[in-house]
Structures are given as structure tokens and as C-alpha cells.
Amino acid sequence: MLDSLILLGQGFIASLTPINLLAAFCGVLIGTLIGILPGLGISGTVAILLPISYGMNPLTAIVLIAGVYYGAQYGGAITSVLVNMPGEATSIVTCFDGFPLAQKGQGGKALAVSAIASFVGSIIGLVGMTFCATQLARIALSFGKGEFFAIVVFGLLLLTNLSGKNRLKGIIVVCIGVLVGCIGIDELFGTLRFTFGVVDLYKGIEFVTFIMGVYGITELMTAICTKEEHVELTEFTMKDQYPDRKEMKEISGAMIRGSLVGFFVGLVPGAGATISSFAAYGFEKSYSKHPEKFGTGCLQGVAAPEASNNSAIYAGMVPLLSLGLPFTSSMAMLMSAFIVHGITPGPLFIAEHPDLFWGLIASMFIGNIMLLIINLPLVGLWASLLKVDFSILMPIITFITFTGGYAINNNLFDIGVMIVCGILGFFLRATGYNMAALAVGMFLSGTLEDALAGTMSLYHGNLFAMLGDRPIAAVIMAVCLIVVLLSSGKSIKKYISAKGKA
Amino acid sequence: MVLRGKVYKVVSICILLAGIVVLGLSLKLPFGSFSHPKAGFVPTVFSVIWVFLAAISCVLELRKPDKTPDGFKDIDWKKWFMYIAICVVYLILLHIAGYLVSTFICLVAMIKMAGYGSLRKSIVISLIFTVLVYLLFAYAMNISLPKPFFM
Structure with a gap:
């Protein structure tokens, strides 16, 4: 415990340098901005920022990029409250009570509660993440390829079950993602796969380029080509709109409960911040003495989901930092940022790079304080950004994306890949294919192949022998089987009842 | 306009066809054996799952009535x-x-x-x-x- 506090103190010393403070500030500022502007996602933005961070030292770059993640959660709530349009999917639930509050003339209060709840959720999430990541990393030191294979399968299975509407399509895109990740020279055997004689494909498709296409270009294409909607901004004022002592007492329980629900749900691979916010809202409603007030403009209905989605963001970082396994597309992008700067998150990360780990944690504490400061008094300025002309902004971001994509390898071929991925992403997303599963499948392709091939070789092709030898892997695989059986049973039941009705 | 209602069907057929092509390419790679997997092992396993599930998805989509995806309704x-x-x-x-x-x-x-x-x-x-x-x-x-x- 004392060691951790000393290391955290050193992390604060590393983070409080002018350049790292500036990086944290820029990160949270960009994060808030993309959270506010609908159509710009976290993954796409990080993909654009990644090439810009090349010249920075690793801690500064990670601080900048991590700032975008938690900054976006704060920004997403502003549009939910004022326009009834979530800037990020994680803020959908905030609309339920935030917008009715704005309609009652209490938009400023809703925004203040949202910022305070986001801060509380972040701090609780950060403490939980620090504890869980250090403990899990210690346990994971004894993990072999069998455990890693089981965890990857478990994560992908839950991702397809929890984050998309259609499980079947989710598993299909995971397979597509894994196969896209196989393009190029195979690292284990040195064989060329799916290159069609194109030299540019020998190195494979860069994950960041792929994400820039399926997220960045797809989002920009949709934003530019969607028929214009007039944004109606609800009138609000921050004057006398901060919650009073009685209201603070009412929402403090909701914030703590929301943070805890968010953190524990966020720990489940694939659940993410969106599901966490729904879970926290549902929990708070059932816990409340006045559930009928939810949906009509109730401060607890804003506090609980906002605390939850912020807390869940940090829970999602636990498997990333301790196992090196990201289970959401945005976490995969964050992991890319680590790899680009020569650091591989995993069980040894905390032990080998304590300066980076504790520096990142300390910068997140600082970043959240910055967010509270820039969100409360400047909310009017942020809201006015919604009036920016998209017909200028979106084309400019398109060309920044192309330039950033080119800068990764100084190769024009990558721009072609981004255009193709953008078109594919546009059609796949519209027809219900889960883009997060596609991205995570591609990112984990190498880990999956390494773990699967390694396990098969080690146990002479007998996976059951591995399960007998590695009890942790056996338990995880048993849970996978239960998940498959439950979800298949649910689907068959749904199909039979639909047929019965017909 | 007519095609827009069939997007779900067209996309699922394209995914099935792409899966078949990828499976064909995977089968050309050295598979090895279960005890000594080679470069074609993972691509073959995953493309078989892809084709199998895409075929089910395709059948399910073809049996559904035509529908324009929500994301396409406001596209210019x-x-x-x-x-x-x-x-x-x-x-x-x-x-x-x-x-x-x-x-x-x-x-x-x-x-x-x-x-x-x-x-x-x-x-x-x-x-x-x-x-x-x-x-x-x-x-x-x-x-x-x-x-x-x-x-």
C-alpha cells in the first residue's frame, strides 16, 4: 500500500511537468470537443491524433491520448442535456432526465450535476482501476498461452453478445477482423497470406489505418451526406443553477452507487460504458423511493448514468493494462498508442514501466480536475460549438484523417485502404454489423493465433489436455460454454415464439 | 430505390461470397496438423466459421421482408x-x-x-x-x- 502511494507520488511528479500538463489539457479539451460534436467518435479521433504524437515522449503521448477518452465522456452529456442528442453513445441515458430538466429551465443544473457526477465516477473508477490492474497483473504473471487463449475467446464472445444487436453478425465480423489481421507476412511461420502479390500488403494492414477507415471515414461520410437537421439548442443559464446542499445530498448516493455499478459492469469484457450507464440508471430507478420521477427530469437520473459511464471507462482499462487485452475498439486504439511508442501493455507492464503506469494514473487525476474546471464555467462556450458549420468542419477533418493516415507509413496506399475500409464500414454498420467486434477481432488476431497455435503445439492438438492442466483456462472456457448455451437458447426461444405468432 | 430496401440481403450475400473466396484462399495455405499448426490453420478455422455463420445469416435475411436500414433513411x-x-x-x-x-x-x-x-x-x-x-x-x-x- 505504502509502496503504491510512493509510486503514485512519483507519478504526480512526472505528470506535473509543463509539457505533460499541456498534453493532459489538450487531450481533455479535444475529448470534450469530440464528445460534444455528434458524428465524431473517440476511436476515429485517437487514430487521427496518433501520428501527431509520434515525436512526443511516451508518457506525454499516452497522457494526451488517454485524455481524449475521459474528456469525451464529459462532453457527451452536454448535447444530451441541451439538444436531447447524445454526443457519444455512452450518454444516451443522460438524455432521459437531462433533457426534461433543460425543458423545465434547469439545463444549467443538469449540466453541473453531470460534471460533478462525471468527476466522482472518474475518481472512484481510477481508484478501482489502480487496485484491480495491479492485482490482476500480479496474478497474470503465472498465465500461459492457454489462459490467454481462453481470455481472448471469452472477451470476444461477451463482446459479440453484449455490444451488438445481432450476435450472429457479431461473430461473423469477429472472424472477418481476425482474417484481416492475418493479411501479410505471418510472424510465426513467415508465410505470405492474402497479399495477392501486392507489395504494400506484405506488412499487413495497419490497425490504425483500418480504424481510421471503418470509424473515421465512415463517421465523416455519414455526417457529410446526411440531410441537414436543424439543431434546436434549449435555452439555459448557469447563474444560480448549481445544486444546493439538499440536492447535493440527494445525488451523492446516486453518484456513488452509479460509480460502483459502472465499474463492476465495466470490468466485464465487451460491456463498456454504454451498457454500464443503462445498468446504473436501472439500478438507481429500482433503488429510488420515487421511481415515477425518473424520465421526467430527476437529478438522480442524470447523476447515476454519468458517474457510471465515467467509472466504466477506467474499468475497461484494467484488462488492457494488466493483460494487454483490449475488449473495446477505443481500448484497442489506446493499446496501439502504447505500442507505437514502444511499450507493450501486459502482466509485466506495471513492473517494467512503473513510471509510465503511475504517471498515467496521476495524469488522469489531474485531467479530471481540469475537466471539472473547464466544464462548469465554460459550458455555454461548449454548447455554442454545436452551431459550428459542419459543411466546413467535416471536410477539414476528412483531410486531416487522410494526412494522418499517410503519415503512419509515408505510404499513399494507406489512403486507399482507408477509403475502401470507410465504404465497407458504412454498409456494414448500416446493416447491423458490430464495428467494435470487427476492430477488436482484428487487433487480437495476432494474440489469438499465437495463443491458439502455441497451445495446440504444446498439448499435441488436444485442447482438453490443456483444460485439464490449466484450471483457470478450464473455468473461463466453462463460462464461455454457459454463455453460448444461454444465448443460443434465448435465440431459439425467440425464433420459436416469433414463428408461433406468425 | 428498390435496391435500398434489399441492402440487408445484398450485404449478407456479399459477405457469404467473400467468405467463400477467403476460405478458398485459406485452403491453399499450409494447414499443418492439429498438433503442429501452420500458417493456414487459423485462417482456415476462422473462414469456415465465417462461411457457416454467413450462410445462416443469409438464409435468415432472405426470409425477411425488404427493409431500408435506419442509417440510410436520411442519406443524400x-x-x-x-x-x-x-x-x-x-x-x-x-x-x-x-x-x-x-x-x-x-x-x-x-x-x-x-x-x-x-x-x-x-x-x-x-x-x-x-x-x-x-x-x-x-x-x-x-x-x-x-x-x-x-x-
């Missing part, structure tokens, strides 16, 4: 094709005219296509943006941006 298809066309022209132009000229031309075209009114303002914004991004990448980040073919 003329703008969509123009967006793709500008991106492709940009890629070709980068090879010929280099970064500065092609980014400037294509950005003006995209801003106008996106519906911004004033041509003069579009030109000024595009010029400022192109020069700033060029300076940022070429000088601050030391990245060599594409040059015209004659340089």
Missing part, C-alpha cells in the same frame, strides 16, 4: 457518391500533383459539395488549412508529404 446519395469520387480523385491527384495542390483543390470541392455557400470563403479556408497542415506535418513532425511527380 448524390452527396455520398460525390464524397467517394472526391476521395478517389484525391488519391490519384496526390501521385501527380503532390500534397499542397491536391489537398487544396479537393478540400474546396468537398466544402462546396457539403453545402457551404460562399466559394470565396471556401477557397480562403482551404488555402489556410492546407498550408497550416503542411507546415505542421512537414516541419513540426518532419514527415515527408507527397511531392508533385516532376519534383
Whole structure:
């Protein structure tokens, strides 16, 4: 415990340098901005920022990029409250009570509660993440390829079950993602796969380029080509709109409960911040003495989901930092940022790079304080950004994306890949294919192949022998089987009842 | 217009066909054995799952009535094709005219296509943006941006 506090103190010393403070500030500022502007996602933005961070030292770059993640959660709530349009999917639930509050003339209060709840959720999430990541990393030191294979399968299975509407399509895109990740020279055997004689494909498709296409270009294409909607901004004022002592007492329980629900749900691979916010809202409603007030403009209905989605963001970082396994597309992008700067998150990360780990944690504490400061008094300025002309902004971001994509390898071929991925992403997303599963499948392709091939070789092709030898892997695989059986049973039941009705 | 209602079906058929092609390519790679997997092992396993599930998905989609995806309802298809066309022209132009000229031309075209009114303002914004991004990448980040073919 004392060691951790000393290391955290050193992390604060590393983070409080002018350049790292500036990086944290820029990160949270960009994060808030993309959270506010609908159509710009976290993954796409990080993909654009990644090439810009090349010249920075690793801690500064990670601080900048991590700032975008938690900054976006704060920004997403502003549009939910004022326009009834979530800037990020994680803020959908905030609309339920935030917008009715704005309609009652209490938009400023809703925004203040949202910022305070986001801060509380972040701090609780950060403490939980620090504890869980250090403990899990210690346990994971004894993990072999069998455990890693089981965890990857478990994560992908839950991702397809929890984050998309259609499980079947989710598993299909995971397979597509894994196969896209196989393009190029195979690292284990040195064989060329799916290159069609194109030299540019020998190195494979860069994950960041792929994400820039399926997220960045797809989002920009949709934003530019969607028929214009007039944004109606609800009138609000921050004057006398901060919650009073009685209201603070009412929402403090909701914030703590929301943070805890968010953190524990966020720990489940694939659940993410969106599901966490729904879970926290549902929990708070059932816990409340006045559930009928939810949906009509109730401060607890804003506090609980906002605390939850912020807390869940940090829970999602636990498997990333301790196992090196990201289970959401945005976490995969964050992991890319680590790899680009020569650091591989995993069980040894905390032990080998304590300066980076504790520096990142300390910068997140600082970043959240910055967010509270820039969100409360400047909310009017942020809201006015919604009036920016998209017909200028979106084309400019398109060309920044192309330039950033080119800068990764100084190769024009990558721009072609981004255009193709953008078109594919546009059609796949519209027809219900889960883009997060596609991205995570591609990112984990190498880990999956390494773990699967390694396990098969080690146990002479007998996976059951591995399960007998590695009890942790056996338990995880048993849970996978239960998940498959439950979800298949649910689907068959749904199909039979639909047929019965017909 | 008719095709728009069949998007779900067309996409699921395309995914099935793509899966079959990938499976064919995977089978050409050395598979090894279960105890000694080689480069074709993982691609074959995953493309078999892909084809199997895509076939089920395809059958399910074909049995459903035609439906336009929600995401397509508000799409201006003329703008969509123009967006793709500008991106492709940009890629070709980068090879010929280099970064500065092609980014400037294509950005003006995209801003106008996106519906911004004033041509003069579009030109000024595009010029400022192109020069700033060029300076940022070429000088601050030391990245060599594409040059015209004659340089």
C-alpha cells in the first residue's frame, strides 16, 4: 500500500511537468470537443491524433491520448442535456432526465450535476482501476498461452453478445477482423497470406489505418451526406443553477452507487460504458423511493448514468493494462498508442514501466480536475460549438484523417485502404454489423493465433489436455460454454415464439 | 430505390461470397496438423466459421421482408457518391500533383459539395488549412508529404 502511494507520488511528479500538463489539457479539451460534436467518435479521433504524437515522449503521448477518452465522456452529456442528442453513445441515458430538466429551465443544473457526477465516477473508477490492474497483473504473471487463449475467446464472445444487436453478425465480423489481421507476412511461420502479390500488403494492414477507415471515414461520410437537421439548442443559464446542499445530498448516493455499478459492469469484457450507464440508471430507478420521477427530469437520473459511464471507462482499462487485452475498439486504439511508442501493455507492464503506469494514473487525476474546471464555467462556450458549420468542419477533418493516415507509413496506399475500409464500414454498420467486434477481432488476431497455435503445439492438438492442466483456462472456457448455451437458447426461444405468432 | 430496401440481403450475400473466396484462399495455405499448426490453420478455422455463420445469416435475411436500414433513411446519395469520387480523385491527384495542390483543390470541392455557400470563403479556408497542415506535418513532425511527380 505504502509502496503504491510512493509510486503514485512519483507519478504526480512526472505528470506535473509543463509539457505533460499541456498534453493532459489538450487531450481533455479535444475529448470534450469530440464528445460534444455528434458524428465524431473517440476511436476515429485517437487514430487521427496518433501520428501527431509520434515525436512526443511516451508518457506525454499516452497522457494526451488517454485524455481524449475521459474528456469525451464529459462532453457527451452536454448535447444530451441541451439538444436531447447524445454526443457519444455512452450518454444516451443522460438524455432521459437531462433533457426534461433543460425543458423545465434547469439545463444549467443538469449540466453541473453531470460534471460533478462525471468527476466522482472518474475518481472512484481510477481508484478501482489502480487496485484491480495491479492485482490482476500480479496474478497474470503465472498465465500461459492457454489462459490467454481462453481470455481472448471469452472477451470476444461477451463482446459479440453484449455490444451488438445481432450476435450472429457479431461473430461473423469477429472472424472477418481476425482474417484481416492475418493479411501479410505471418510472424510465426513467415508465410505470405492474402497479399495477392501486392507489395504494400506484405506488412499487413495497419490497425490504425483500418480504424481510421471503418470509424473515421465512415463517421465523416455519414455526417457529410446526411440531410441537414436543424439543431434546436434549449435555452439555459448557469447563474444560480448549481445544486444546493439538499440536492447535493440527494445525488451523492446516486453518484456513488452509479460509480460502483459502472465499474463492476465495466470490468466485464465487451460491456463498456454504454451498457454500464443503462445498468446504473436501472439500478438507481429500482433503488429510488420515487421511481415515477425518473424520465421526467430527476437529478438522480442524470447523476447515476454519468458517474457510471465515467467509472466504466477506467474499468475497461484494467484488462488492457494488466493483460494487454483490449475488449473495446477505443481500448484497442489506446493499446496501439502504447505500442507505437514502444511499450507493450501486459502482466509485466506495471513492473517494467512503473513510471509510465503511475504517471498515467496521476495524469488522469489531474485531467479530471481540469475537466471539472473547464466544464462548469465554460459550458455555454461548449454548447455554442454545436452551431459550428459542419459543411466546413467535416471536410477539414476528412483531410486531416487522410494526412494522418499517410503519415503512419509515408505510404499513399494507406489512403486507399482507408477509403475502401470507410465504404465497407458504412454498409456494414448500416446493416447491423458490430464495428467494435470487427476492430477488436482484428487487433487480437495476432494474440489469438499465437495463443491458439502455441497451445495446440504444446498439448499435441488436444485442447482438453490443456483444460485439464490449466484450471483457470478450464473455468473461463466453462463460462464461455454457459454463455453460448444461454444465448443460443434465448435465440431459439425467440425464433420459436416469433414463428408461433406468425 | 428498390435496391435500398434489399441492402440487408445484398450485404449478407456479399459477405457469404467473400467468405467463400477467403476460405478458398485459406485452403491453399499450409494447414499443418492439429498438433503442429501452420500458417493456414487459423485462417482456415476462422473462414469456415465465417462461411457457416454467413450462410445462416443469409438464409435468415432472405426470409425477411425488404427493409431500408435506419442509417440510410436520411442519406443524400448524390452527396455520398460525390464524397467517394472526391476521395478517389484525391488519391490519384496526390501521385501527380503532390500534397499542397491536391489537398487544396479537393478540400474546396468537398466544402462546396457539403453545402457551404460562399466559394470565396471556401477557397480562403482551404488555402489556410492546407498550408497550416503542411507546415505542421512537414516541419513540426518532419514527415515527408507527397511531392508533385516532376519534383
